[in-house]
Amino acid sequence: MNAAMNTSADTGNLAINVHGLSKSYGGRAVVDKVQLQVAKGRICGFLGPNGSGKTTTIRMLCGLLTPDAGTGSCLGLDIIKQAEQIKRQVGYMTQKFGLYDDLSIRQNLDFVARLFELPSRKNAVDQSLERLGLTARQHQLAGSLSGGWKQRLALAACLIHEPRLLLLDEPTAGVDPKARRDFWDQIHLLADQGITVLVSTHYMDEAERCHELCYIAYGKILARGTEAEIIRDSKLKVWTLQGEQLGALLEPLKSAPGVLSVAAFGNAVHVAGLDETLIQQALDTIRHQANIQITPSAANLEDVFISLIASAPDNFSKDDVQQVQKIRQKVTA
Ligand SMILES: Nc1ncnc2c1ncn2[C@@H]1O[C@H](COP(=O)(O)OP(=O)(O)OP(=O)(O)O)[C@@H](O)[C@H]1O
Numbered sequence: 001m002n003a004a005m006n007t008s009a010d011t012g013n014l015a016i017n018v019h020g021l022s023k024s025y026g027g028r029a030v031v032d033k034v035q036l037q038v039a040k041g042r043i044c045g046f047l048g049p050n051g052s053g054k055t056t057t058i059r060m061l062c063g064l065l066t067p068d069a070g071t072g073s074c075l076g077l078d079i080i081k082q083a084e085q086i087k088r089q090v091g092y093m094t095q096k097f098g099l100y101d102d103l104s105i106r107q108n109l110d111f112v113a114r115l116f117e118l119p120s121r122k123n124a125v126d127q128s129l130e131r132l133g134l135t136a137r138q139h140q141l142a143g144s145l146s147g148g149w150k151q152r153l154a155l156a157a158c159l160i161h162e163p164r165l166l167l168l169d170e171p172t173a174g175v176d177p178k179a180r181r182d183f184w185d186q187i188h189l190l191a192d193q194g195i196t197v198l199v200s201t202h203y204m205d206e207a208e209r210c211h212e213l214c215y216i217a218y219g220k221i222l223a224r225g226t227e228a229e230i231i232r233d234s235k236l237k238v239w240t241l242q243g244e245q246l247g248a249l250l251e252p253l254k255s256a257p258g259v260l261s262v263a264a265f266g267n268a269v270h271v272a273g274l275d276e277t278l279i280q281q282a283l284d285t286i287r288h289q290a291n292i293q294i295t296p297s298a299a300n301l302e303d304v305f306i307s308l309i310a311s312a313p314d315n316f317s318k319d320d321v322q323q324v325q326k327i328r329q330k331v332t333a
Pocket of ligand 1: 030049050053054055056057
């Protein structure tokens with residue numbers, strides 16, 4: 001496990017250091033005893049399926065939501081007692097564009113600078129425009145910007161008060177690949193300057209650009225570490241299938257005992273699980289088919305994450321117990 005995730009590490013070097021963070025709605029634990037440590041200047045990717053608790057966790061970290069339980073600090077400030085101070089020192093980019101469409105880029109940034117009561121507003125806005133390459137467009141209305149430029153403006157807005165920690169909630173959703181790449185270059189520049197970044201994403205290529213990752217499902221952290229550590233710790237066995245008309249094989253393979261993940265990657269299909277014997281049995285059912293090559297291969301992050309969800313109990317479901325039993329039967333059958 002990465003040193004940045006090590007609870008016994010030098011806590012003074014941690015920008016995020018929380019333990020047992022929990023939040024329930026209607027008696028359902030949507031964030032369940034989350035422990036998270038991120039060292040200063042690191043980029044930590046926060047991954048997990050829809051509704052797994054990423055936004056709720058982020059909102060508790062930046063002081064916008066009070067946890068039901070848990071302790072810890074952000075930037076050395078207590079997440080419960082010093083929530084107001086945390087809000088002022090953290091840059092939080094929400095999933096939805098939260099700025100004003102009918103104000104220009106400059107007016108939007110000026111508005112945010114006022115909210116933070118920055119002493120030298122004009123300077124702060126000028127610097128922010130410069131930093132994100134927005135100066136030439138400063139008078140353009142925010143509502144007329146493309147997705148990539150809107151996202152750039154949103155990042156400028158959350159950097160204007162020079163936060164030392166950025167909490168970015170799916171900042172690149174719906175943004176084209178070039179704009180996403182530019183955005184990630186910017187994130188790495190900020191990290192080089194010592195800014196810590198916790199960024200939620202559903203994109204695997206973005207996960208690969210993070211220093212470390214944290215994977216959450218059903219409110220619980222299921223995996224943490226670098227990409228290589230997460231893949232290694234998963235102990236997942238993967239086979240690649242190549243050939244013709246593989247699509248028809250996907251559904252039967254998905255329901256085979258011991259198979260945790262079946263996913264198409266271009267012209268190939270990855271079949272993954274923890275029990276080699278069971279996977280071999282599943283593959284035996286299709287070996288006889290002509291023109292199919294089956295070869296062992298290395299797991300990738302997507303294989304690991306899909307397999308983790310398949311073997312995690314869904315504490316959001318009323319049929320939780322039944323579902324866990326079914327999964328156990330599948331794995332051990
Ligand atoms: N204020 C609320 N009241 C009731 N339920 C809530 C509230 N906020 C979040 N939830 C529920 O908590 C769960 C976790 O939501 P959250 O938004 O944290 O997930 P997420 O991982 O950010 O999802 P996504 O990837 O879709 O953004 C969801 O089931 C959601 O419906």
